[in-house]
Amino acid sequence: MADLPPPVQGPTAKEKKYDRQLRLWGAHGQIALENAHILLVISGPGVVGVETLKNLVLPGIGNFTIQDSTVVSEADLGVNFFLEEEHLGGYRAEHTCNLLKELNPDVNGNFITEPIDTWLSNPDALAPYTLILATAPIKSEYLSKLSVHANTALIPLFYVHSIGFYSHFSVHLPPAFPVVDSHPSPESITDLRLLKPWPELIEYATQKTMNLEGMSADDHGHVPFVAILLYHLEQWKKEHNGQVPQNYKDKTAFRDIVSKAARANNPEGGEENFDEAVAAVLKSLNPPEPSSTVKDIFKAPESLLIRQDSPSFWVIANAIGLFYTKYGVLPVPGSVPDMKARSADYIELQNVYKSKARKDLAEVLDSVRFLERNANRSTTIKEKDVETFCKNAAHIKLVRGRPFPVVPTEGEVKWGDRAKAMAQKLTFPDDLVPLYIAFLAWDKFVATHDQDALLGAPKVPGASESDIESDTEKVKGMALHIATQLTKEASISLDDEDSSALGQQLEEFSGELVRAGGAELHNISAVTGGTVSQEIIKVITEQYVPVDNTCIFDGVKSKMAVFRV
Amino acid sequence: MTETLTQSAVPAGPRARWTYLDKILSRPGPFTDPDAFVPGTIESVERAKILVIGAGGLGCEILKNLALSGFKDIHVIDMDTIDVSNLNRQFLFRAADVGSYKAEVAARFVEKRVKGVKITPYCGKIQDKDEEYYMQFAMIVCGLDSIEARRWINATLVGMVDGENPDSLKPLIDGGTEGFKGQARVILPTMTSCIECQLDMHAPRAAVPLCTLATIPRQPQHCIEWAHIIAWEEHRKDITLDTDDPEHITWLYTQALARAQEFNIPGVTYAMTQGVVKNIIPAIASTNAIVAAACCNEAFKLSSNANPFLGYPGTPNYMMYTGDESVYTYTFEHQKKDDCPVCGADTVARPIEIPANATLRDFVDLLAERPEAQLKKPSIRTGEKSLYIQSLADLERQTRGNLDKEMSDLVEEGEEMVVTDKAFPTQFKYKAVFSK
């Protein structure tokens, strides 16, 4: 039995079940999901919230809680997939919660059937949750309360409408929401530093291109393109006063030189490695200058002043900012794309980049440790986190979360510093900002019509046949009013043509919203539940780039739009 | 207790369950076409017999969405059985269902949950069914992960269109996802751009050249492909590789690992081995939900005319979705191609560029790689002769000798070649254009 090979560690049961998603957000993303507890607050049909939860229970969110004091009606059975006939008359929160839990035994589900007014008056009501999702209609005083809590507890709050063929969501993120693991597209991450090579890289290129002209066909066809480009850059510099190709014209001229250096007198009639070199010229011969978004992060007040309790993101950002100030470049990320080359030459090149990346990391790590000591921090930042940051430095993102407008029962919607940008979008022909305004008007209608005989159930526009026309007029009037106030706040005036185009759009959007009479269409709620759950996953795993901060789906024209309110 | 309960006002009666849907179906909106939309009629949706192809990630969503959109007569085709890795998104299946047919389990589940809907499953291949079968449906919604199956149903539906019979035109609504990306599109066969017209938008991944695998591997994936293609053939020729058999994957993994160590290549893992040999595409519930519901929204609009649908000739027919960096959609009209081998004019042959010294074998490889062709087992004829025929073993032996001949010796510049592939019920016409 001594000859048995060492046992292979196959995947665990959990890795098997979650295989298709672990390939996207990895084990650390999965752990973040498992540590989350999501609260869903429902009063209307709420299907959009339930569909969102479905897409979070399946990938294994740790905990969810549904707050909903409504009982199951016949109408629910026609739109909510997570209810059955036998549940009629029972609590919607309870039965939906149970059917959702069936999807994944790893998930804990809870429900609260206490009415929102008494439940929310408990000061600790919101304490257990790491993220809150509220669906319209909801009274503005409760939505405001959730918004205040999101502000103080620094947790994300999502607010969602799904009405007929239209939907909307806004997300209120903490004021500093950094994303280190932004998963940029593979094409955009190559950073070869060809214009700022370091001695070991130059040495490598020199070695691999020695006697280039005299090489055998097979050797010549296997010189890695990085070495080819560095070799020709050296030649170019000799003829151009030590300057590298400066502009587009230079680069195309340089590209022609590289292209002509390829041998064509071989059976293939060309050389793949030279093709790769030619293709890389315009992409790779750029100074490795970080984007302004990244530089802004170094200049952010949180980065400039590291305190004892600063989140580790800012400590690392400060350290990398120091590195950038010193060298004018970011740490080398260390990855090399595949290219035509012999195995050993490629691995050697890979190691040149990797050891430079390790050296840069060591320097950043020193700064991090220095900052930690200086600020007297009690916990040590993991080296792995610094490494990830260095690797992704060119693609880190910082979202400045902010509260979305809550339509007040009395008074005007306030736009603040977003007034100008929003008002300008009112007149873009295909923008969906006017639809967002129509949603706010819908909320205004709900806020001002909540008194009906049935114990405060909100009255939504278009609920009864006889009111369609008058409700449409009301919502349209409210939308026009909100739009007018917005232009006033932005000190912008629309010309007659823009005004009448906007008026018509608001009329159409209001008409379509009122037509629904508060109905959710399952398809629209499912599209939106898909989008919202995806955003929740991004926010919880701190991976990929989240919507900042509002998204509209127009199911009539089948398109979405994102903007910041 | 009752004073804490709230309940929305609901009319009693047989349609009480469809209160919400009926609001939309009974009222015209600002965008409804008054000539097409008849307020108050639900029959157009209830009576429409609709076919769903695929009961996987998209299919589960599609069945749920159609049932809750008022469709009552739904058929579903899928040949697959349930695997444990389906459970993170295919929400109609439970751990106890692993090994059962997807179509069967999905149909029973939705029937049980949504009372009054009838779902007829067929556990098999779409190619088992003939035109008569497809003719019974009002429209077809596709949620597949295979380009080949899509092309097959597309060509079949285009071929069914009979100018004399308007009922022979079956709208095809197609969804597809990969990770955080996806698309929903509507095709009116022969009238608007078809799957084949759009083929170059879904280019296949470039294959790694065999010589790289055999002599100069650089990436962990190269070592895995080597184990998969070369080592297996060398050592276990008599065993058919089953990528679902953990012992087989383990063997490939061990081989790949050893080769990687030999070349100092880091990064070979068991999960990566599985991913490469099974060609695994990452998949999550949220993207499936978005794309499937976007498709069903179009199916609902098409049946009810409650609002304009994607795909009306001269209007957008394609919604592209990306969700990894914020959220982005691009909704546009993809133009029908006159030289489309499936829906274009019969007489038109597509020009295809061939290097002057390419052999017939190179041309066969080219047909597999070119985004607009993607034909894996082509048979090629000219008006004069058969160049290479793969569909019959005898003919294959007879024509195999041509593979090493240069194309310029076999066909004239501009000469028409007819290419067929067993996977598709159609012919592809090309004319050779030699590049220097």
Ligand SMILES: [Zn+2]
């Ligand atoms: Zn076509």
